[in-house]
Amino acid sequence: VYALAVPQSEMVNFVHKQSTVQLILLVSIMVTTILPIFSFVFINFRDSIIENYLRDALMEQREATKLAEERTQNRSLAFARASHDIRAPLAGISGLIELSYKEVTPGTELETNLRQMDACTKDLLGILNTILDTSKIEAGMMRLEEEEFEMAPLLEEVADLYHPVGASREIDMILDPCDASVIKFSHVKGDRIKLKQILCNLLSNAVKCTPNHGQVVLRAWARKPCFTNSSINDTPPNEGVIKKLFPCLSQKKKAHENDHDRDVVAADAADDDQSMNMVKNDPHVMDFVFEVDDTGKGIPKEKRKALFQNYVQDKDTTVIKGGTGLGLGIVKSL
Numbered sequence: 001v002y003a004l005a006v007p008q009s010e011m012v013n014f015v016h017k018q019s020t021v022q023l024i025l026l027v028s029i030m031v032t033t034i035l036p037i038f039s040f041v042f043i044n045f046r047d048s049i050i051e052n053y054l055r056d057a058l059m060e061q062r063e064a065t066k067l068a069e070e071r072t073q074n075r076s077l078a079f080a081r082a083s084h085d086i087r088a089p090l091a092g093i094s095g096l097i098e099l100s101y102k103e104v105t106p107g108t109e110l111e112t113n114l115r116q117m118d119a120c121t122k123d124l125l126g127i128l129n130t131i132l133d134t135s136k137i138e139a140g141m142m143r144l145e146e147e148e149f150e151m152a153p154l155l156e157e158v159a160d161l162y163h164p165v166g167a168s169r170e171i172d173m174i175l176d177p178c179d180a181s182v183i184k185f186s187h188v189k190g191d192r193i194k195l196k197q198i199l200c201n202l203l204s205n206a207v208k209c210t211p212n213h214g215q216v217v218l219r220a221w222a223r224k225p226c227f228t229n230s231s232i233n234d235t236p237p238n239e240g241v242i243k244k245l246f247p248c249l250s251q252k253k254k255a256h257e258n259d260h261d262r263d264v265v266a267a268d269a270a271d272d273d274q275s276m277n278m279v280k281n282d283p284h285v286m287d288f289v290f291e292v293d294d295t296g297k298g299i300p301k302e303k304r305k306a307l308f309q310n311y312v313q314d315k316d317t318t319v320i321k322g323g324t325g326l327g328l329g330i331v332k333s334l
Contacts (some may be wrong), residue, residue: 031038072138073249079135094121094298095238130326133197137333144191144334151288152177152186155220160200162216165207172215173203192332201327209296219291225289308332 003139097118104111136142159175166173177183206216299307306312308328 016296073315077135079131081124083128083135084130084290087125090121090125090128094118094125097121130330132332133330134326137330142334144194146189147192148187149190149192150186151220152183154192154196155182155199155218158196158203159218160198162203162207166210168215169212169214171207171210171212174215174217176217176221178220178221182220182288185219185222188288199290199292201331202290205327206292206294206296210294211296214295217293217296219293220288221290222286224287225285280320 097114100114101111104114133142155175155177159173163173165171203218210216213259307329312329
């Protein structure tokens with residue numbers, strides 16, 4: 001009889017090796033299974049903590065921003081009320097000065113004093129009106145009126161207004177109609193008072209920055225809408241006109257930003273093209289370009305970014321000191 005026999009010690013070693021391999025495989029399977037689960041739970045937990053932290057920080061920031069806006073608005077309203085209360089007595093003083101002119105002998109020292117008082121009163125009224133306009137813009141209460149008026153006479157009126165100021169310092173105030181297109185398309189519709197205010201602020205700034213025996217030129221011309229970027233503030237010159245004519249464009253773009261809907265983007269692009277083509281092909285729609293050029297020393301490149309900010313003045317380029325630094329800020333806001 002033949003029998004197959006294995007020594008007991010070798011059998012034990014074989015079983016031990018098999019058990020070790022199985023244990024290693026089992027541990028490997030457990031690690032590869034548990035590690036992704038643990039990583040997933042850890043990442044979600046960490047993201048949840050970060051999300052809660054960011055949400056709390058955002059809520060705090062919103063509350064702080066809202067509180068700051070309320071404080072700024074209240075301060076602006078209080079400042080506007082105070083300025084308005086001061087303006088009424090100044091207007092009364094100006095009226096009394098006008099009445100006093102009738103009782104004064106021409107050429108006397110009293111007449112000279114009255115004229116100086118009148119000039120100072122008008123300067124104060126101008127500063128107060130500027131502050132009130134800034135407060136209205138900050139509070140969102142500035143409204144543009146629509147009326148028909150003639151562009152060419154308005155430009156002449158603005159140039160004539162600053163001609164005596166320039167003549168006192170031998171500064172030539174020149175109105176250049178360029179190709180006379182502003183005369184051809186003189187009949188327009190818009191806010192005449194605000195446009196005059198913009199041009200007056202620009203001319204006032206130019207006169208202040210121009211030395212004696214210098215020159216200030218107001219150029220104006222009309223052109224078809226071109227929808228190109230402005231070289232001053234990198235915004236389309238027709239952006240305000242387009243938003244006023246087609247307010248739905250901005251609303252649709254906001255909807256796209258919230259929903260990220262590609263179909264809306266395509267529709268917006270089509271609407272934009274259609275609106276721009278409509279404006280371009282409309283013979284009654286024109287761009288009016290106004291340019292104020294002076295012979296002052298100019299503005300350094302590093303200071304041009306702050307050109308249209310409120311309360312910013314460049315003392316180095318200003319020949320005549322004074323003002324509030326709000327003029328160009330109002331120009332940009334309007």
